[in-house]
Amino acid sequence: MEQMMGKQSVRFQNPVKIASHACVGGKKEGEGPLGKRLDLVVEDPMFGQDNWEESESSFLKTAGEIALRKGKRKKQEVRMAFCGDLLGQLIASSFGVEKLGIPFYGVYGACSSIGAALSAGAMAVAGGFANLVLCAASSHFASAEKEFRFPLGYGSQRPFSATWTVTGAGAFLLNGEKGKVAVTGITTGKIKDFGVQDPFNMGACMAPAAADTIYQNLKDFGRKPEEYDRIITGDLGVIGQKILIKLLKENGIDAVKNHMDCGIEIFDGPEQDTHAGGSGCACSALVLSSLILPKLESGEWKRVLFVPTGALLSQVSANEGRTIPAIAHGVVLETV
Amino acid sequence: MEQMMGKQSVRFQNPVKIASHACVGGKKEGEGPLGKRLDLVVEDPMFGQDNWEESESSFLKTAGEIALRKGKRKKQEVRMAFCGDLLGQLIASSFGVEKLGIPFYGVYGACSSIGAALSAGAMAVAGGFANLVLCAASSHFASAEKEFRFPLGYGSQRPFSATWTVTGAGAFLLNGEKGKVAVTGITTGKIKDFGVQDPFNMGACMAPAAADTIYQNLKDFGRKPEEYDRIITGDLGVIGQKILIKLLKENGIDAVKNHMDCGIEIFDGPEQDTHAGGSGCACSALVLSSLILPKLESGEWKRVLFVPTGALLSQVSANEGRTIPAIAHGVVLETV
Numbered sequence: 001m002e003q004m005m006g007k008q009s010v011r012f013q014n015p016v017k018i019a020s021h022a023c024v025g026g027k028k029e030g031e032g033p034l035g036k037r038l039d040l041v042v043e044d045p046m047f048g049q050d051n052w053e054e055s056e057s058s059f060l061k062t063a064g065e066i067a068l069r070k071g072k073r074k075k076q077e078v079r080m081a082f083c084g085d086l087l088g089q090l091i092a093s094s095f096g097v098e099k100l101g102i103p104f105y106g107v108y109g110a111c112s113s114i115g116a117a118l119s120a121g122a123m124a125v126a127g128g129f130a131n132l133v134l135c136a137a138s139s140h141f142a143s144a145e146k147e148f149r150f151p152l153g154y155g156s157q158r159p160f161s162a163t164w165t166v167t168g169a170g171a172f173l174l175n176g177e178k179g180k181v182a183v184t185g186i187t188t189g190k191i192k193d194f195g196v197q198d199p200f201n202m203g204a205c206m207a208p209a210a211a212d213t214i215y216q217n218l219k220d221f222g223r224k225p226e227e228y229d230r231i232i233t234g235d236l237g238v239i240g241q242k243i244l245i246k247l248l249k250e251n252g253i254d255a256v257k258n259h260m261d262c263g264i265e266i267f268d269g270p271e272q273d274t275h276a277g278g279s280g281c282a283c284s285a286l287v288l289s290s291l292i293l294p295k296l297e298s299g300e301w302k303r304v305l306f307v308p309t310g311a312l313l314s315q316v317s318a319n320e321g322r323t324i325p326a327i328a329h330g331v332v333l334e335t336v
Numbered sequence: 337m338e339q340m341m342g343k344q345s346v347r348f349q350n351p352v353k354i355a356s357h358a359c360v361g362g363k364k365e366g367e368g369p370l371g372k373r374l375d376l377v378v379e380d381p382m383f384g385q386d387n388w389e390e391s392e393s394s395f396l397k398t399a400g401e402i403a404l405r406k407g408k409r410k411k412q413e414v415r416m417a418f419c420g421d422l423l424g425q426l427i428a429s430s431f432g433v434e435k436l437g438i439p440f441y442g443v444y445g446a447c448s449s450i451g452a453a454l455s456a457g458a459m460a461v462a463g464g465f466a467n468l469v470l471c472a473a474s475s476h477f478a479s480a481e482k483e484f485r486f487p488l489g490y491g492s493q494r495p496f497s498a499t500w501t502v503t504g505a506g507a508f509l510l511n512g513e514k515g516k517v518a519v520t521g522i523t524t525g526k527i528k529d530f531g532v533q534d535p536f537n538m539g540a541c542m543a544p545a546a547a548d549t550i551y552q553n554l555k556d557f558g559r560k561p562e563e564y565d566r567i568i569t570g571d572l573g574v575i576g577q578k579i580l581i582k583l584l585k586e587n588g589i590d591a592v593k594n595h596m597d598c599g600i601e602i603f604d605g606p607e608q609d610t611h612a613g614g615s616g617c618a619c620s621a622l623v624l625s626s627l628i629l630p631k632l633e634s635g636e637w638k639r640v641l642f643v644p645t646g647a648l649l650s651q652v653s654a655n656e657g658r659t660i661p662a663i664a665h666g667v668v669l670e671t672v
Contacts, residue, residue, distance in 0.1 A: 003463075003464045004415065004464070004465065007415075008415070010466075013464075050656070051656055053652055053653065053656065054656075054658075079340065079344070079524070080524050084442075084444075086425070087652065088424030088425065088483075088650040088651060088652060089424065089446065089648065089649065089650035089653075090444045090648070091648070091649075091652065094648040094661055094663075095648075095653070095658075095661065097527060098529060098661050101526060103524035103526050104524070104525070104526065104527055104663065105443060105445070105452050105455065105665075106420075106443060106444035106445055106452065107441060107443055107444070108420075108425065108426045108442035108443070108444050109442055110425065116441045116442065119441065120441060120456050120459075123456075123459050123463055123465050124459055126463055126465070127459055127462055127463025127464075127465070128339045128340070128349075129339055129340065129346045129459050129462070129463070130340065130346075131340065146652075147424075147652075188415070188416050188439035188440070188441065189439060189440070190437060190438070190439050190440065191430055191433060191434040191437075191440055193434060312425065312426070312427070312430040312431075313425065313427075314423065314424040314425035314427045315424060316389060316423065316424060316427065316482075316483075317389065317425075317427045317431070320386070320389065320390075322390075322431075325430055325431065325434050327430075327440065329441075
């Protein structure tokens with residue numbers, strides 16, 4: 001059976017099962033609509049560490065440890081970890097994984113990193129190159145603001161198009177045997193650049209990439225939107241969602257009914273003052289572990305297209321006045 | 337046939353062939369010992385762009401284009417690109433790949449990035465998930481100094497333990513059919529941290545990671561060092577090489593005779609004032625394309641263990657006084 005589908009997709013001959021998963025969030029995430037579903041809420045934004053970056057590494061490490069515990073596996077059994085985060089040179093991931101001692105490939109796709117991690121991890125398992133893989137991603141409100149915007153101490157005002165970076169991490173153990181939900185396919189994203197330059201409007205910047213990946217996934221697999229119980233983007237927020245729906249409609253796809261966005265789900269926007277929604281690598285990862293997988297595990301949903309979205313900017317590229325390209329990776333999840 | 341070998345390695349049942357490859361270097365690289373073997377030397381450090389980062393993206397894009405031309409393939413045929421660089425949020429790769437329009441996963445392992453890219457790319461091909469994959473990595477002396485050390489305008493003095501970041505990019509097209517050299521196995525690196533904090537002594541920082549990966553590769557495959565024509569590390573330089581040889585000897589491995597280091601090969605240290613050697617993602621990538629693969633293609637060598645090395649630091653982690661963890665990924669290359 002051919003595993004390459006259409007132009008950009010893979011259908012796994014050997015479905016890759018999610019053996020266990022975990023998510024750890026910060027105080028604000030704990031107070032949000034999904035708060036009760038998180039495995040752990042850490043009220044201290046420093047996680048007992050000396051700085052925000054080490055705190056973020058602790059979130060990642062802890063999510064990995066909880067996933068291992070829930071799956072009754074030892075870290076020594078994990079053959080490869082694919083992890084990513086938003087910080088320069090992926091320091092949150094490397095310092096986090098270092099403590100776990102698992103062989104490690106860093107992956108980067110900005111806030112879509114968990115999509116890249118799950119895609120690469122699923123290929124490693126499906127190809128028979130690893131029998132147990134850890135995929136994880138983290139972000140931290142304070143470390144991300146420091147990296148991309150202004151020091152928190154400035155007390156800068158945030159426009160309503162801005163999103164709020166989720167503090168936390170999600171971790172997923174992939175294997176070939178155990179698990180109620182499988183990664184049955186992937187669609188590798190292309191970089192799309194519509195010329196947006198505003199780092200406070202990531203939704204607008206990422207919507208074209210999400211639309212492109214969703215369009216390509218449907219085409220490659222020959223599916224209609226309604227063949228997915230939900231098509232779930234990463235962190236477009238309320239502004240990006242409108243653009244996505246419009247772009248898909250222009251291409252003959254009506255995704256109004258079954259579209260969902262992790263950035264909209266994770267916070268109660270008006271109540272929690274998060275403006276356009278949540279964002280960051282942890283946004284998609286937390287919603288996947290706390291909401292999407294449980295609904296697939298219970299059988300309420302049978303098939304979901306999970307499309308984490310990422311804006312590929314850096315401090316340097318933003319200061320140089322360059323546009324913000326974006327990417328979105330598609331991961332097909334099905335009840336097995 | 338079992339593909340998982342020992343604890344950290346993979347032996348590919350379907351060897352993954354290198355269909356074509358290319359390397360592009362800057363002026364200094366062109367003047368070095370491998371200068372005549374580069375596909376293209378770009379004398380202008382700006383590559384006609386507005387800044388160093390865009391210049392680096394142009395190196396990456398150009399290396400990819402030359403590899404495609406040499407392999408007589410079109411960019412539209414490439415199903416996935418795995419690329420990495422040293423800059424925060426991988427902007428050199430994303431802006432470079434954006435122009436190629438190839439579905440893209442960002443990978444990061446600092447100067448070991450080409451090792452991570454080749455490993456992930458080889459798994460994608462060997463598993464039947466892609467019939468043509470582009471793996472590439474880039475670095476640029478000026479963009480790296482700006483990112484990690486001091487602005488060039490300061491004219492800071494460089495200690496003799498410092499390495500010189502290679503300007504350029506290497507690109508490799510992987511497939512299942514054509515090619516004289518194959519990726520026949522990989523060993524995924526673990527993060528090793530020996531407490532080095534000096535960003536001007538990367539060799540010392542990375543040597544333990546290289547030793548660990550080499551040790552594990554030999555153990556996983558049940559090979560002796562002499563079963564490889566060469567064991568070739570990424571960018572340890574002259575100081576790191578001494579530490580590596582010593583660490584391996586302590587573990588009963590004599591690698592003096594067949595060890596080689598890309599950082600030592602790429603520049604004429606005393607003549608070119610590059611101190612401990614070359615470094616950067618492009619260092620391993622350029623030496624792989626200009627020296628290692630030609631020797632395998634000609635049959636002079638039959639089997640090589642290629643071990644790009646990376647120091648996982650960032651501006652932020654260095655300013656916070658944290659140690660520099662390192663990683664090294666093993667890639668087994670054989671004449672087929």
